[in-house]
Amino acid sequence: MSEYKLNTENINEWVGKLSAGDRVLLSGIVYTARDAAHKKLTELISQQSPLPFNIENSVVYFAGPTPAKEGLKIGSIGPTTSSRMDKFSPLMLSLGQKAMIGKGGRCQEVVDAIKANGAIYFAAVGGAGALYSKCVEECEVIAFPELGCESVKKLVVKDFPLLVAIDSNGESLYK
Secondary structure, X not given: OOEEEEEHHHHHHXXXXXXXXOEEEEEEEEEEOOHHHHHHHHHHHHOOOOOOOXXXXXXXXXXXXXXXXXXXXXXXXXXXXXXXXXXXXXXXXXXXXXXXXXXOOOOHHHHHHHHHHOOEEEEOOOOOHHHHHOOEEEEEEEEOHHHHHHOEEEEEEEEEEEEEEEOOOOOEOOO
């Protein structure tokens, strides 16, 4: 197991080099989307409408941050159980998404899609939402504001601590 400082700008270069169990401090742009947002994104895709962000080489965090308290960029931003996104993830990965962040294991179909599309799945620590919020330098709602905390947000993060849970070869910490 190794430790890496990565930037989302070059995530595609790193995906094949990371192994399950590696620790990562991630910096750069990360988008938040939970199940309600994924449903709306899938609808846009089926309608051949543009997405609110470029999905190619993107990093998506399965989180619905709480509102920011005065003076803060964001509220608590802990991970959502990733299996709730399993029905959406193969499509997103096929469109070029490179990394997902969440908590818990993934179904075999998602593991197969990770391998087929050269992607990766990072685990964030449940219960550490307040700690994660300190890594967020910017937060902007970019889609579906009617979803409240589940809206799609564009975050700029610095040294966001993660663990490689499923690598691009399908090796998993959950096995």
